[in-house]
Amino acid sequence: MADLTTEFLGITSPNPFWLASAPPTDKEYNVRRAFEAGWGGVVWKTLGAEGPPVVNVNGPRYGAVWGADRRLLGLNNIELITDRPLEVNLEEITRVKKDYPDRAIIVSLMVPCEEQAWKDILPRVEATGADGIELNFGCPHGMAERGMGSAVGQVPDYIQMVTEWCKKYYSKPVIVKLTPNITDIRFPARAAKAGGADAVSLINTINSITSVNLDSMAPEPTIGGKGTHGGYCGPAVKPIAMNMVAEIARCPQTHGMPISAIGGVTTWRDAAEFIALGAGNVQVCTAAMTYGFKVVEEMISGLSAWMDEKGHASIQDFMGSAVPNVTDWQYLDLNYVTKARISEADCIQCGRCYAACEDTSHQAIAMSADRVFTVKDEDCVACNLCVNVCPVEGCITMEEIPAGETDLRTGEVVSDTHGDWTTHPNNPSVQAAE
Amino acid sequence: MAHSHQASGVQSARLSASEIAENFTDLHPAYKTHEAVVAADRCYFCHDAPCMTACPTSIDIPQFIREIQGGHPESAARTILEQNILGGMCARVCPTETLCEEVCVREVAEGKPVEIGRLQRYATDALMARGVHPFERAASTGKRIAVVGAGPAGLSAAHRLAMLGHDIVLYERRAKSGGLNEFGIAAYKSTQDFAAQEVQWLLEIGGITVEYGQSLGDQLSLDALNATFDAVFLSIGLGGVNALNTSGEDLDGVRDAVEFIAELRQASDLTALPVGRDVVVIGGGMTAIDAAIQSKLLGAENVTIAYRRGRDAMGASRFEQDLAASKGVKLMFNVMPMSITGTGAVQQIELEYTQIDEGRVTGTGETVQVNADQVFKAIGQTLTGQPQALALERRKIKVDDNGKTSVMGVWAGGDCASGGDDLTVTAVAEGRDAAMDIHTSLMG
Ligand SMILES: Cc1cc2nc3c(=O)[nH]c(=O)nc-3n(C[C@H](O)[C@H](O)[C@H](O)COP(=O)(O)OP(=O)(O)OC[C@H]3O[C@@H](n4cnc5c(N)ncnc54)[C@H](O)[C@@H]3O)c2cc1C
Ligand SMILES: Cc1cc2nc3c(=O)[nH]c(=O)nc-3n(C[C@H](O)[C@H](O)[C@H](O)COP(=O)(O)O)c2cc1C
Ligand code: SF4
Numbered sequence: 079m080a081d082l083t084t085e086f087l088g089i090t091s092p093n094p095f096w097l098a099s100a101p102p103t104d105k106e107y108n109v110r111r112a113f114e115a116g117w118g119g120v121v122w123k124t125l126g127a128e129g130p131p132v133v134n135v136n137g138p139r140y141g142a143v144w145g146a147d148r149r150l151l152g153l154n155n156i157e158l159i160t161d162r163p164l165e166v167n168l169e170e171i172t173r174v175k176k177d178y179p180d181r182a183i184i185v186s187l188m189v190p191c192e193e194q195a196w197k198d199i200l201p202r203v204e205a206t207g208a209d210g211i212e213l214n215f216g217c218p219h220g221m222a223e224r225g226m227g228s229a230v231g232q233v234p235d236y237i238q239m240v241t242e243w244c245k246k247y248y249s250k251p252v253i254v255k256l257t258p259n260i261t262d263i264r265f266p267a268r269a270a271k272a273g274g275a276d277a278v279s280l281i282n283t284i285n286s287i288t289s290v291n292l293d294s295m296a297p298e299p300t301i302g303g304k305g306t307h308g309g310y311c312g313p314a315v316k317p318i319a320m321n322m323v324a325e326i327a328r329c330p331q332t333h334g335m336p337i338s339a340i341g342g343v344t345t346w347r348d349a350a351e352f353i354a355l356g357a358g359n360v361q362v363c364t365a366a367m368t369y370g371f372k373v374v375e376e377m378i379s380g381l382s383a384w385m386d387e388k389g390h391a392s393i394q395d396f397m398g399s400a401v402p403n404v405t406d407w408q409y410l411d412l413n414y415v416t417k418a419r420i421s422e423a424d425c426i427q428c429g430r431c432y433a434a435c436e437d438t439s440h441q442a443i444a445m446s447a448d449r450v451f452t453v454k455d456e457d458c459v460a461c462n463l464c465v466n467v468c469p470v471e472g473c474i475t476m477e478e479i480p481a482g483e484t485d486l487r488t489g490e491v492v493s494d495t496h497g498d499w500t501t502h503p504n505n506p507s508v509q510a511a512e
Numbered sequence: 513m514a515h516s517h518q519a520s521g522v523q524s525a526r527l528s529a530s531e532i533a534e535n536f537t538d539l540h541p542a543y544k545t546h547e548a549v550v551a552a553d554r555c556y557f558c559h560d561a562p563c564m565t566a567c568p569t570s571i572d573i574p575q576f577i578r579e580i581q582g583g584h585p586e587s588a589a590r591t592i593l594e595q596n597i598l599g600g601m602c603a604r605v606c607p608t609e610t611l612c613e614e615v616c617v618r619e620v621a622e623g624k625p626v627e628i629g630r631l632q633r634y635a636t637d638a639l640m641a642r643g644v645h646p647f648e649r650a651a652s653t654g655k656r657i658a659v660v661g662a663g664p665a666g667l668s669a670a671h672r673l674a675m676l677g678h679d680i681v682l683y684e685r686r687a688k689s690g691g692l693n694e695f696g697i698a699a700y701k702s703t704q705d706f707a708a709q710e711v712q713w714l715l716e717i718g719g720i721t722v723e724y725g726q727s728l729g730d731q732l733s734l735d736a737l738n739a740t741f742d743a744v745f746l747s748i749g750l751g752g753v754n755a756l757n758t759s760g761e762d763l764d765g766v767r768d769a770v771e772f773i774a775e776l777r778q779a780s781d782l783t784a785l786p787v788g789r790d791v792v793v794i795g796g797g798m799t800a801i802d803a804a805i806q807s808k809l810l811g812a813e814n815v816t817i818a819y820r821r822g823r824d825a826m827g828a829s830r831f832e833q834d835l836a837a838s839k840g841v842k843l844m845f846n847v848m849p850m851s852i853t854g855t856g857a858v859q860q861i862e863l864e865y866t867q868i869d870e871g872r873v874t875g876t877g878e879t880v881q882v883n884a885d886q887v888f889k890a891i892g893q894t895l896t897g898q899p900q901a902l903a904l905e906r907r908k909i910k911v912d913d914n915g916k917t918s919v920m921g922v923w924a925g926g927d928c929a930s931g932g933d934d935l936t937v938t939a940v941a942e943g944r945d946a947a948m949d950i951h952t953s954l955m956g
Contacts, residue, residue: 146550146553147550147553148546426617426618426620426621427558427562427617427620428556428558428559428617429558429559429560429561430556430557430558430559432559433559445559445560449562469556470621
């Protein structure tokens with residue numbers, strides 16, 4: 079059995095699956111049960127400054143997007159940070175950490191953007207014995223309008239400044255949680271690094287409206303006839319999160335900085351993909367909120383089964399393995415030529431590939447009267463759309479045309495050397511250089 | 513007093529009212545909304561979909577299923593009804609396992625088709641529950657058309673013609689419309705008086721006057737109709753039944769399956785309907801299966817279907833055969849009746865084993881006696897009472913692809929006409945297509 083023990087910023091946890099800061103980690107009761115269920119760590123629901131706690135709406139706080147059989151694909155929320163008193167949370171954190179010394183407990187924080195506020199709260203967090211803090215610069219609703227959350231996360235200078243305060247008043251690891259509601263994720267990541275952050279975590283939720291009620295003509299969730307944008311999460315956001323993680327992992331200025339990946343992790347495979355893209359561990363919220371704490375069991379068993387298959391003894395063995403293969407479009411090999419191949423034996427004759435290619439692509443699939451579908455190499459641009467719309471996995475595949483053979487579409491012989499846009503004759507900057 | 517399975521002779525009340533009610537519930541119960549959406553989601557929205565080609569009425573199946581997915585079952589129903597005005601009944605009675613669902617790519621790939629029939633029912637039920645007729649008549653053409661026989665073919669033709677603006681007189685021999693939808697289809701396929709409700713709903717298009725108790729050959733003559741109306745459509749079904757020509761055929765307890773089924777369909781209290789303890793059904797089509805299953809559901813102890821050829825030659829689909837078997841009906845293949853015996857009433861039937869020589873059934877000489885206090889004959893229906901003037905083809909009224917008969921101004925469709933299978937959906941298609949041809953002929 080592969081060893082899932084994870085060292086992240088010197089914090090050891092029995093597996094890389096942490097619960098993200100959210101309702102599942104909002105109180106002692108939940109966190110104890112999560113640990114009993116097997117979660118490796120938690121980021122406690124975000125704490126605010128001393129004083130009267132925030133208030134949440136008393137109407138619905140979630141919106142959702144569903145797939146077939148009402149499978150939850152995306153969730154959106156308008157919840158704020160914890161609405162329980164600071165003191166209660168700190169006492170609970172202290173108790174739970176004492177009882178579960180082998181699990182990671184990170185305290186998520188969001189206080190006003192003033193040095194004093196951080197100076198006040200950090201010693202009290204330190205006193206709980208928790209393993210580190212996470213700065214919530216991400217929440218896109220409610221707190222942002224009060225100058226916190228994503229309002230800070232969208233201004234790299236603020237990120238750097240607050241991170242510096244935290245490093246000054248707190249001795250343990252500081253993780254900066256990034257908002258995806260920004261054009262280029264590398265800027266806030268660089269700021270976090272410049273401020274001395276030990277790691278970044280991402281993504282927090284994405285500004286979104288999940289649905290509009292066409293009777294009341296209001297966005298959902300609707301509270302007294304009105305709605306507001308909420309934060310989107312769940313399986314639907316994973317591709318966005320993966321790209322952001324990869325961007326940070328491969329940016330020369332942030333490369334090597336520890337990353338705690340968040341966004342749509344639902345099965346072991348999602349975690350493996352994030353880790354391959356450079357994450358040191360993953361955080362999970364929606365999957366737990368959808369299926370309960372028990373989902374972690376499959377994440378653990380699945381990840382270790384896959385690691386055994388691949389011969390990875392530890393997370394470290396494959397962490398970041400995919401990062402060198404993430405590149406810019408301009409470096410993709412234009413001499414790599416493929417053609418779609420439809421397996422007649424596997425084909426169930428639905429004709430979706432034909433409709434897709436004929437109506438919306440390159441008219442490169444022929445359909446016979448008895449519903450046999452074949453690819454016309456002279457028209458196939460190898461876009462892969464047929465593969466993606468085919469309901470039978472593995473029925474349509476992309477076959478590489480070996481060097482030396484002729485690409486029937488271009489009439490050119492496939493070259494065995496790498497040739498990308500940077501050297502392509504059609505590239506104006508290449509011509510300019512000549 | 514209640515009888516039991518074992519009471520001998522032809523007896524009523526073999527089962528309690530609640531057992532009967534349970535036995536005769538919907539064969540394919542209606543979907544709930546979530547089930548329908550999940551089932552609809554399995555549809556791949558095939559290009560040039562095979563299911564659509566397999567449907568005799570060419571319903572745009574991928575389109576209607578997508579409308580269900582989109583949360584609009586009533587639009588889905590319109591898509592169905594535009595092609596097949598009896599889409600509600602067809603959803604219940606079509607042997608989908610040999611039509612649309614047989615060629616569904618998911619049946620071919622996984623042995624589990626998209627449940628097109630049940631989805632069709634979900635859609636049509638939703639629309640009909642609103643009690644509004646979805647179509648309007650075109651402006652009046654002033655043309656008058658006679659339709660003879662108010663079964664699926666006649667109703668379909670009448671509706672389409674009325675919609676196109678013609679005025680229709682629908683003549684029906686019986687006191688009720690619906691044809692075999694009302695008198696033939698198995699009770700567990702059309703529950704809760706659906707056939708009658710559907711006719712009621714269909715007639716709401718307007719422009720159709722139904723005249724009951726009017727029989728072609730008695731009150732009506734083809735010449736007179738042809739002279740009075742701008743066009744005539746004949747849809748009189750198959751009124752006769754084939755005889756066994758076996759000794760003992762006239763004993764008490766031996767009767768035509770269709771007659772028994774008609775009685776069953778019209779019974780207001782099924783516990784009052786008598787059935788034998790040992791029932792033997794002769795035949796291999798849907799009628800045989802339905803008579804056998806319903807005998808069993810009424811409480812008969814032993815029900816046997818005796819069919820003279822092998823399983824594969826049976827007119828009833830494998831699904832229907834399995835359904836019968838699941839209800840406890842015994843299927844005997846390659847046996848034919850030799851004699852029916854009994855004093856006064858039938859007591860036994862002697863069957864001879866058969867073999868098939870170059871397609872012909874011959875006896876092997878080996879026989880078997882089966883106890884029977886009731887024997888149902890289900891060896892096929894025949895055309896009767898058709899006007900002499902009409903040319904026939906294989907004992908049915910000869911028609912061309914558009915339903916034209918050999919007599920000018922007269923069209924025919926459904927079971928009485930040549931071509932196509934004897935199915936509700938085929939009758940609907942033929943009625944509709946003949947109506948379109950009549951319209952073209954009349955309007956130029
Ligand atoms: C027992 C049984 C079960 C069946 N089960 C199925 C099934 O599950 N699924 C399926 O698809 N098909 C089934 N069928 C076949 C289906 O019922 C027929 O194919 C269909 O009803 C044919 O429609 P039609 O309009 O041509 O004839 P019919 O339904 O027979 O209608 C003919 C109408 O004409 C009237 N009529 C007859 N003679 C005259 C006359 N001289 N003058 C005036 N009116 C007249 C009759 O009273 C009747 O109303 C079954 C048939 C039987 C007998
Ligand atoms: C109801 C809800 C409340 C959340 N509250 C917080 C919060 O207080 N602090 C925080 O940093 N993130 C919060 N998040 C964001 C999650 O921690 C996480 O970043 C996001 O949901 C993406 O992960 P997922 O796709 O696994 O859900 C919240 C998410 C949800 C659904
Ligand atoms: S948990 Fe669900 S049901 Fe309960 S209050 Fe919240 S939204 Fe409503």
